[in-house]
Amino acid sequence: MAGISGGKNYHHGDLRNALIRAAVDLATEGGPERVVLREAARRVGVSPTAAYRHFDGRGELLRTVRAHARVRLAEAMERAAAREPGADDPALAAERRLAALCRGYVGFAVEHPGLYRAAFCAGRPAPGEPPVGVPVPPEPEIRAFTLLKESLEALDRTGGRRPAAGAAAWSAVHGLSLLLLEGPLRRLSARRRDDVVETTLAMVVSGARTP
Structure with a gap:
């Protein structure tokens, strides 16, 4: 997504989307913090006052x-699946x-550690920010998990899936991702990292x- 620099004009009536794009850039650069x-x-x-007309905080x-x-995470998964060659055996x-x-x-x-971390952040208000009076909407289903679940359901139709898989x-995959980003596996070379990923996927x- 293209970055937005300070002072750059936005289309009239589109300030909310401009703020979202800027916030996504911030997350890409340094994570949810x-x-x-x-x-x-x-x-x-724009002024903070103008921004607060579109977001409570x-x-x-x-x-x-x-x-x-x-x-973005789900789209990356779908692109990876689209590149995979098919097979006659279901x-x-x-x-x-x-x-x-x-x-x-x-x-x-x-490839996108800041956005990945933002995808699973708590979304709490900043310290000192007044609580919002509007109830937080229920958590929507996470498409990444849906894709995995649907893939496993397809495997189940071939007679090969364990319960709760x-x-x-x-x-x-989530634990491996965190180890690669923030744990001891972050020090691996690219080749060694790929080996660990493929071994984990095989498991x-x-x-x-x-x-």
Whole structure:
């Protein structure tokens, strides 16, 4: 998404979207901690007062960025799955799709760490920000998990899925992503990192099969 620098004009009536784009840029650069309504307003070139006409505070803006980041994550997974060659064997095709979706998940985290972290942030108000009187809307279904679940359902139709495999697969790729971003695995070389990713994905696929 194109960056927005301070003072750059926005189309009349489109300030909300301009603020969202600026906030997404902030998250891309430094994760959810960088998403601050006043800074987004500065980048767009408007006053904080104008920004507060569109967002109640940092919490609402961060939840909007989180939703955008989750869409981007799901899109990366779908692109990875689209690149995977098909197979005549339905079970093999389902396994390949599952592995490709997981590969796209981890790949997004490694390539866009700020957005990935924003995708799963809590979206709390900034310190000192007054609580918002409007109730927080219910959490929508996370498309990334839906993709994994649907892929496992396809594997199930071939007679090869363990119960609760969806949560296990998600836990594996999410945990691996965090280890690569913030844990000891962040020091791995690119080649070694790829080896660890592929080994983990093979375990996910193998673990999803019924014994």
